Amino acid sequence: xxxxxxxxSACAHHLECSxxxxxxxxxxxxxxxxxxxxxxxxxDLDKVNRSVTWAQMKARxxxxxxxxxxxxxxNGENVISLGExxxxxxxxxxxxxxxxxxxxxxxxxxxxxxxxxxxLAVAVGRARELGLRHLAMPTNGNAGAALAAYARYxxxxxxxxxxxxxxxxxxxxxxxxxxxxxxxxxxxxxxxRIVQKGVEESGWADFSTLKEPYRLEGKKxxxxxxxxxxxxxxxxxxxxxxxxxxxxxxxxxxxxELVALGWIRDKLPRxxxxxxxxxxxxxxxxxxxxxxxxLWRDAATVAAGIxxxxxxxxxxxxxxxxxxxxxxxxxxxxxxxxARDQVAREDGLLLCPEGAATFAAWKQALEQGMVSFQDQVIxxxxxxxxxxxxxxxxxxxxxxxx
Ligand SMILES: *Cc1c(COP(=O)(O)O)cnc(C)c1O
Numbered sequence: 001x002x003x004x005x006x007x008x009s010a011c012a013h014h015l016e017c018s019x020x021x022x023x024x025x026x027x028x029x030x031x032x033x034x035x036x037x038x039x040x041x042x043x044d045l046d047k048v049n050r051s052v053t054w055a056q057m058k059a060r061x062x063x064x065x066x067x068x069x070x071x072x073x074x075n076g077e078n079v080i081s082l083g084e085x086x087x088x089x090x091x092x093x094x095x096x097x098x099x100x101x102x103x104x105x106x107x108x109x110x111x112x113x114x115x116x117x118x119x120l121a122v123a124v125g126r127a128r129e130l131g132l133r134h135l136a137m138p139t140n141g142n143a144g145a146a147l148a149a150y151a152r153y154x155x156x157x158x159x160x161x162x163x164x165x166x167x168x169x170x171x172x173x174x175x176x177x178x179x180x181x182x183x184x185x186x187x188x189x190x191x192x193r194i195v196q197k198g199v200e201e202s203g204w205a206d207f208s209t210l211k212e213p214y215r216l217e218g219k220k221x222x223x224x225x226x227x228x229x230x231x232x233x234x235x236x237x238x239x240x241x242x243x244x245x246x247x248x249x250x251x252x253x254x255x256x257e258l259v260a261l262g263w264i265r266d267k268l269p270r271x272x273x274x275x276x277x278x279x280x281x282x283x284x285x286x287x288x289x290x291x292x293x294x295l296w297r298d299a300a301t302v303a304a305g306i307x308x309x310x311x312x313x314x315x316x317x318x319x320x321x322x323x324x325x326x327x328x329x330x331x332x333x334x335x336x337x338x339a340r341d342q343v344a345r346e347d348g349l350l351l352c353p354e355g356a357a358t359f360a361a362w363k364q365a366l367e368q369g370m371v372s373f374q375d376q377v378i379x380x381x382x383x384x385x386x387x388x389x390x391x392x393x394x395x396x397x398x399x400x401x402x
Pocket of ligand 1: 114116142241242243244245246247248306352354355383
């Protein structure tokens with residue numbers, strides 16, 4: 001594999017408990033902190049500033065490894081790349097009222113067809129660097145697919161547990177890419193308990209969302225990339241379909257780091273967490289003014305990627321919403337499918353249900369006066385719409401015509 005850089009250029013400095021601030025050695029494998037909270041990578045930002053300028057970083061060859069001084073893979077030998085490109089920004093034209101400034105960041109163009117590739121590329125690379133060999137994960141589909149692909153390409157073993165009603169295409173994708181796959185009669189947090197047992201009994205590395213520190217850093221690249229694409233003046237509002245919340249927390253972390261480096265001005269976007277009414281623990285916590293969310297019972301939604309009844313990073317999501325002046329909002333499955341059909345029909349852009357949820361949430365927020373018509377808005381389409389069951393030809397889920 002082509003070596004991109006050496007450990008001398010590494011700027012990742014230590015790990016920090018996201019609740020207590022307690023420090024941990026970055027040179028050894030870690031899961032959660034002693035208090036059971038996610039660990040975050042902290043960088044020597046002076047060293048970053050001495051090593052590279054924002055202009056130099058942006059001028060590098062495309063793909064998110066260009067941001068390597070702000071990523072935790074120390075040595076270019078351990079970069080596991082399946083060809084991650086910059087994902088495009090696509091302005092909606094016909095599916096929004098004239099004059100609205102709504103742009104889709106289409107993450108479906110990444111390897112394995114979802115933005116889970118960002119997180120897993122970085123986490124698997126770092127796992128290899130730390131000498132881990134057997135990675136295990138509970139998943140609703142896309143994260144497992146990305147883990148399977150990147151683990152295989154890195155020569156590591158992946159064991160994956162998913163709810164038995166996980167979309168068939170995801171199950172086949174994971175199995176086809178060499179993962180050991182188990183279907184579980186339960187939801188993702190119940191799969192997580194099985195992984196936990198394997199960690200204790202067989203020494204697997206727990207690759208659950210936010211239970212290792214490095215997937216977050218991969219997801220952070222969405223924020224770095226947006227800052228690059230917008231040339232320093234970020235959009236006003238970001239709508240993000242929120243399950244475990246890695247992307248939302250990661251982007252917020254990226255913006256903080258860019259501000260601390262003096263690379264962008266500190267007018268940051270409002271972060272909006274979008275959930276489905278059938279599984280909305282973060283929205284409930286937000287509306288109740290809680291610092292943490294509680295388990296959502298009988299979670300159900302067509303948007304499988306955001307069917308996450310309990311998130312270990314709940315307090316970090318809520319904190320990012322608060323700090324950014326954003327909010328949390330839920331939309332129904334009916335609104336989601338209607339949005340998916342509308343954007344595809346009117347703008348030719350096939351969103352995944354989770355991405356469609358952000359469109360429905362934007363429309364709803366506009367009606368409720370939570371965002372203004374003048375706001376420049378980003379909607380995250382997290383996966384290619386082609387991975388999901390589509391309406392039959394000649395019919396669509398919202399309209400009367402046959
Ligand atoms: C995982 C996933 C999400 C949720 O992402 P988080 O960062 O974990 O909240 C949303 N949509 C799709 C398609 C996903 O696969």
